[in-house]
Amino acid sequence: xxxxxxxxxxxxxxxxxxxxxxxxxxxxxxxxxxxxxxxxxxxxxxxxxxxxxxxxxxxxxxxxxxxxxxxxxxxxxxxxxxxxxxxxxxxxxxxxxxxxxxxxxxxxxxxxxxxxxxxxxxxxxxxxxxxxxxxxxxxxxxxxxxxxxxxxxxxxxxxxxxxxxxxxxxxxxxxxxxxxxxxxxxxxxxxxxxxxxxxxxxxxxxxxxxxxxxxxxxxxxxxxxxxxxxxxxxxxxxxxxxxxxxxxxxxxxxxxxxxxxxxxxxxxxxxxxxxxxxxxxxxxxxxxxxxxxxxxxxxxxxxxxxxxxxxxxxxxxxxxxxxxxxxxxxxxxxxxxxxxxxxxxxxxxxxxxxxxxxxxxxxxxxxxxxxxxxxxxxxxxxxxxxxxxxxxxxxxxxxxxxxxxxxxxxxxxxxxxxxxxxxxxxxxxxxxxxxxxxxxxxxxxxxxxxxxxxxxxxxxxxxxxxxxxxxxxxxxxxxxxxxxxxxxxxxxxxxxxxxxxxxxxx
Numbered sequence: 001x002x003x004x005x006x007x008x009x010x011x012x013x014x015x016x017x018x019x020x021x022x023x024x025x026x027x028x029x030x031x032x033x034x035x036x037x038x039x040x041x042x043x044x045x046x047x048x049x050x051x052x053x054x055x056x057x058x059x060x061x062x063x064x065x066x067x068x069x070x071x072x073x074x075x076x077x078x079x080x081x082x083x084x085x086x087x088x089x090x091x092x093x094x095x096x097x098x099x100x101x102x103x104x105x106x107x108x109x110x111x112x113x114x115x116x117x118x119x120x121x122x123x124x125x126x127x128x129x130x131x132x133x134x135x136x137x138x139x140x141x142x143x144x145x146x147x148x149x150x151x152x153x154x155x156x157x158x159x160x161x162x163x164x165x166x167x168x169x170x171x172x173x174x175x176x177x178x179x180x181x182x183x184x185x186x187x188x189x190x191x192x193x194x195x196x197x198x199x200x201x202x203x204x205x206x207x208x209x210x211x212x213x214x215x216x217x218x219x220x221x222x223x224x225x226x227x228x229x230x231x232x233x234x235x236x237x238x239x240x241x242x243x244x245x246x247x248x249x250x251x252x253x254x255x256x257x258x259x260x261x262x263x264x265x266x267x268x269x270x271x272x273x274x275x276x277x278x279x280x281x282x283x284x285x286x287x288x289x290x291x292x293x294x295x296x297x298x299x300x301x302x303x304x305x306x307x308x309x310x311x312x313x314x315x316x317x318x319x320x321x322x323x324x325x326x327x328x329x330x331x332x333x334x335x336x337x338x339x340x341x342x343x344x345x346x347x348x349x350x351x352x353x354x355x356x357x358x359x360x361x362x363x364x365x366x367x368x369x370x371x372x373x374x375x376x377x378x379x380x381x382x383x384x385x386x387x388x389x390x391x392x393x394x395x396x397x398x399x400x401x402x403x404x405x406x407x408x409x410x411x412x413x414x415x416x417x418x419x420x421x422x423x424x425x426x427x428x429x430x431x432x433x434x435x436x437x438x439x440x441x442x443x444x445x446x447x448x449x450x451x452x453x454x455x456x457x458x459x460x461x462x463x464x465x466x467x468x469x470x471x472x473x474x475x476x477x478x479x480x481x482x483x484x485x486x487x488x489x490x491x492x493x494x495x496x497x498x499x500x501x502x503x504x505x506x
Contacts, residue, residue: 060194060251066208068253071149071179072124073246075200076133076156076170078141080116121199121246122146122170123255127177130286131170132278133245134260135161138168146172149179149206160285163225164293165277166260168245169285181247184254186274189213189233197237197259197270199246211237211268217353220271222261228356232271233257239270248272280361294362294385296335296370297328299497300352303340306502310484311340312376318342319352321372323490323498333383335372337488337498338463343371359385375463408469408476412485412503413445414438416458416469427455429492435459436466438489450501452489459498460488479505 120137124130131146138144144156156170172178193213201207215234221227235248239259248257257272281291300319301307308316318340324331341349345368349355362368364387371380408414416436419429423437436458441447458466461475462485479485485503490496 062196062208062210065196065249065251065253066198069123069181069196069247069249069255070198070206070208072181073149073198073206074122074124074131075147075206076120076122076131076137076245077145077147078118078120078138079143079145080118080140081142082114082116119200119242120244121242121259123198123245123247124178124180125183126180129172129174129178130159131156131172132258133168133170134258134273135163135166135168137245138170139163144170146170148174160289160291162281162285162291164229164291165273165281166222166226167258167273167278167281167285169282181249181255182253183275183279184250184252184256186233186256186276189216189250189256189274191215194251195235195237195256196249197235197239197243197246197272198249199239199243199259201238201240201242203242207243209238211235214269218271220261220263229277229360231274231277231353232260233274235270235272236268237270238268243270292364293360293388294364294366294368295328295388296330296359296383296385297325298330298335299323299325299499300341300355301499302351306484306504307340307500310486310500310502311338311373313340313373317348317350318373319349319355320500322500329383329386333370333381335370335381335383336374338500339372339374339379341370341372344368360388408447408472409440409442411476411505412447413442414447414452415440416472418468419457427492429457433457433490433492434465434467435490436469436472446503447501450487450503451499452487452501453491456489456491458487458489460486462486481506 118137120133122131122133122137125132138158139161141158144158145153146156147153152174154172154174156172159169159171161168191213194210195213196208196210198206198208212235213233214236218232218234219227219230220232222230233248233256235257237248239262241262243259244261246259247255248259250256256275258275258278259270259272261271263269263271284291299322301322303311303313303316303318303320305316307313307320311320321330321335321337321339321341323337324335341355343349344355344358347354347358359368362385364385366385367382368385369380369382371378373379408416415438417423417439419433419435419437423429423439424431424433427437429437438447438452438454438456438458441452441454458472460466461472464471464475466472466475476485483505485505487501487503488498489501490498
């Protein structure tokens with residue numbers, strides 16, 4: 001009997017514990033099935049679009065983002081008709097030929113017309129079939145074909161191209177509604193933010209890769225055409241050949257960039273054009289087929305600490321005018337090299353990008369007020385903008401060069417001489433160009449560190465014109481430790497550029 005009563009006591013205690021646990025779970029809402037049901041009831045597609053899905057185990061929901069955006073991502077195949085001497089070596093080259101063209105030639109073959117194919121990616125931005133991609137994907141194409149997500153292939157028309165931002169707009173007519181992406185606000189992107197890159201790398205078909213935003217406002221020097229407008233987002237989401245033109249997507253499912261380039265020296269260092277750059281030019285691409293931008297005609301450089309000290313500036317901000325194009329709007333308005341632009345209309349100029357973005361957003365003929373610091377004093381100019389011209393690459397021929405001994409050799413590693421008739425002919429210098437010809441630069445020297453090269457012409461030293469070596473020697477000898485030598489240099493060539501070389505004296 002004692003044993004029986006003990007068993008009944010244990011059973012009663014266990015039953016009480018179960019009942020207490022059920023009551024407690026109901027009060028605290030910790031039952032797994034009830035919680036999952038409540039979460040499902042509160043979830044709506046609209047809320048999913050408006051907010052990033054909360055991380056699960058530390059990671060975002062890439063699956064949902066890919067399912068939402070991927071149907072609007074397309075493959076782009078371009079064909080160019082070329083006359084080419086030679087032929088490719090065989091079918092095993094196809095993998096690389098698709099992206100880079102024939103990579104081996106037989107020199108004795110007769111030239112004939114051939115079709116050269118290349119590939120890239122794009123994404124649909126409207127249900128009637130407008131597609132964004134990179135300009136370099138379609139730049140020289142005679143034919144463009146788009147493969148939709150359902151593998152349907154359709155011819156595409158190039159509506160507009162903008163080499164300066166490396167963006168292009170295509171159009172397909174599919175006879176019905178197409179899936180399309182939502183464009184986000186790339187100005188709000190933060191370093192460390194999760195992103196998804198979607199596209200068609202190499203020949204592997206549609207691919208999604210995840211990563212974060214690694215950096216912003218990157219300039220990578222793709223070409224001189226793009227140099228003024230480069231403002232890339234950097235990501236470690238894997239991007240490969242063929243991804244060009246595909247979308248970079250945030251965790252709200254919004255496109256924030258157009259995948260454009262990769263670093264060949266590193267791993268998972270990719271770059272995307274911010275989507276706001278496309279939004280700024282979309283109307284012009286769609287209506288005019290190109291982008292017309294306002295133009296001042298100056299070559300500018302960010303003000304850094306060295307420039308601020310050398311020019312006696314109170315703040316490390318602004319755009320230093322290194323050269324002014326002859327007969328351009330800036331010269332006609334009175335701007336000079338050495339001016340530091342600190343404001344355009346009501347917009348502060350902290351970096352050169354601020355000035356470039358504002359001026360290029362204005363139509364030719366627009367007048368803008370430019371505030372500058374000239375010789376440590378503020379001045380203001382009104383500039384009537386003209387249309388921005390196309391830009392080409394600088395070029396020049398190597399020729400035999402005369403030699404001469406310069407007087408600044410000891411302190412700067414720099415040999416200079418007057419511009420003789422012979423030197424003018426050798427270096428192809430304009431008759432009206434006056435200054436000191438750089439005839440030699442030591443490889444390890446202050447002059448080399450300041451990017452001065454043989455063949456450059458020094459026009460000014462610390463604001464004073466120099467035409468004789470003795471003038472430069474006098475200025476250099478008068479400088480103390482901690483001072484800066486400020487040389488204004490022009491580099492002759494097909495497009496001739498001018499710049500400031502800043503040399504600290506120590």
